[in-house]
Amino acid sequence: MILFILLGMAIVTMIPRMIPAFIVDKLQFRDWVNRWLNAIPYAALGALIFPGIMTIKPDQPHIGLIGGLVAIGLAYIGLNVILVVFGAIATVFLLTF
Amino acid sequence: MATDAVDSVTTNTKKQMIHKGIAAGFPIMLGYLPIAITYGVLAKQAGMSLTELTLMSVMVFAGASQFMGVNMIAVGAGALEIMIATFVLNFRHFVMSLSFMNRMRGIGLRWKLPLSLGLTDETFAVSALHPDEAKEEKGSWFYLALILTAYFSWIAGSFLGGVLGEVIPDQLSQSMGIALYAMFIGLLVPSVKKEWKVAIIAILAMLINGLCVELGMSSGWAIVLGTIIGGMSGIFLMKEEER
Numbered sequence: 001m002i003l004f005i006l007l008g009m010a011i012v013t014m015i016p017r018m019i020p021a022f023i024v025d026k027l028q029f030r031d032w033v034n035r036w037l038n039a040i041p042y043a044a045l046g047a048l049i050f051p052g053i054m055t056i057k058p059d060q061p062h063i064g065l066i067g068g069l070v071a072i073g074l075a076y077i078g079l080n081v082i083l084v085v086f087g088a089i090a091t092v093f094l095l096t097f
Numbered sequence: 098m099a100t101d102a103v104d105s106v107t108t109n110t111k112k113q114m115i116h117k118g119i120a121a122g123f124p125i126m127l128g129y130l131p132i133a134i135t136y137g138v139l140a141k142q143a144g145m146s147l148t149e150l151t152l153m154s155v156m157v158f159a160g161a162s163q164f165m166g167v168n169m170i171a172v173g174a175g176a177l178e179i180m181i182a183t184f185v186l187n188f189r190h191f192v193m194s195l196s197f198m199n200r201m202r203g204i205g206l207r208w209k210l211p212l213s214l215g216l217t218d219e220t221f222a223v224s225a226l227h228p229d230e231a232k233e234e235k236g237s238w239f240y241l242a243l244i245l246t247a248y249f250s251w252i253a254g255s256f257l258g259g260v261l262g263e264v265i266p267d268q269l270s271q272s273m274g275i276a277l278y279a280m281f282i283g284l285l286v287p288s289v290k291k292e293w294k295v296a297i298i299a300i301l302a303m304l305i306n307g308l309c310v311e312l313g314m315s316s317g318w319a320i321v322l323g324t325i326i327g328g329m330s331g332i333f334l335m336k337e338e339e340r
Contacts, residue, residue: 002149005176009166010156012184016191017216020198021209029199032332039298039331040196040324041225044189045285046299047306047323048218049278052316056274064275071279075286081124088279093272 057096067092110235118242121227124280125219125243126250129160131273133251136163137258143171147259154255158248159217161316162186186317192324193221200231208237215244219277226284294334302327 029037053068054061071088079087133154140150145167153163162183169179194216201209216224223243230236289296306323310316 001176002145002170003152005166005170005179006149006153006156008176008180009153009162009183012180013157013159013162013187013190014214016184016188017194017213018210019191020195021206021213024195024198024202024209025206034199035335036328036332037196037199039328039335040192041222042285042288042295042298043302043327043331044193044196044218044225044320044324045222045281046302046327047320048222049281049285049299050303051307051310053275053278056278057271064278067275068278068282071275071282072286075283076290078287079283081280081283082127084283085124085127085276085279088275088282089272092275093269096268096271 056092063092063095066095110233111238114230114233114235114238115242117230118239119246121223121239122220122243122246124283125223125247128219128276128280129247129250130254131270131276132160133254134258134261135270136160136167137255137260138262139164139258140167140255141259141262143167145170145259147256150259151252151256154252157183158215158251159183159187159190160251185315188317189218189321189324190216190221192321192328193218193225197221197225200225200228204231204237208241212237212240212244215248217247219280220244220247222281222284226288298327298330298334301330 049068053064056064056067067088070091071084074084074087075081136154137150140153140163141147145153150167153166157163157166165182165186166179169182194213197216198209198213201212220243224240227239227243230239233239285295285299289299302323305326306319309319309322314322
């Protein structure tokens with residue numbers, strides 16, 4: 001039974017990921033569609049960051065927000081992504097100590 | 098002689114691309130490991146066997162939906178119910194894949210297809226912010242290496258979580274919950290510094306997502322709508338690109 005569920009989950013996850021690979025070669029998008037699609041990564045990043053970041057400690061949303069602000073600061077001064085990640089982890093660790 | 102020289106040049110670029118891909122995938126690995134271990138621990142506690150929980154990571158490779166799936170299996174939800182919920186939660190990858198594949202037009206289907214299967218929020222975010230490799234020779238190897246780095250860390254972490262149980266102290270694993278968010282921020286901020294309009298697109302998407310959640314929408318649809326509608330502002334804000 002679990003195998004059947006796993007297979008089902010795999011298929012419904014794979015199909016939406018795969019379809020674009022087949023269709024982009026057959027479609028020619030207008031410029032405005034291309035601009036839309038090129039903006040998707042930034043929109044997706046926004047939607048993935050907020051409001052989810054407030055749930056890392058569900059009863060204390062400010063902890064995620066402060067960690068996020070520290071990450072913004074570290075990224076703004078030009079640090080590598082890995083250092084940004086470590087900085088944010090350290091911040092949350094110290095805040096919850 | 099001449100062909101030898103050409104061969105070594107192409108293997109060099111291939112190797113370089115693979116190295117670059119692994120380096121770009123490294124932050125994802127850092128973010129995935131603690132989450133995958135947590136997933137493994139929870140799945141084990143929910144009564145799944147080590148094989149089953151690792152197999153789920155191999156077959157599904159989508160974090161949030163795996164946590165949800167484990168929960169639903171634990172409470173005895175029906176197979177169809179679980180599949181529909183998984184579809185809704187992972188449908189956002191369709192939008193991401195469309196954006197990514199549109200960038201990969203020059204690359205053959207035998208590359209595009211396997212790469213599309215490895216698209217997660219995180220591999221998409223990192224790949225999409227490295228659009229130049231798509232135009233370079235052997236650039237597909239960059240994306241493949243990036244995705245496989247993420248994929249194997251996800252599988253290895255799940256397995257470890259299932260084997261070890263709760264080894265990571267709570268406080269540390271909680272602190273590591275911010276890792277992926279910090280990675281997303283670390284990816285977004287440099288783009289904003291280059292082009293401030295990017296911030297408008299991202300903030301619009303955040304607000305729309307937040308609004309949808311407030312209205313009681315499931316987080317899957319909220320992210321889809323935030324991404325699509327927020328991205329729409331790009332029609333007016335993004336610059337025309339040379340093709």
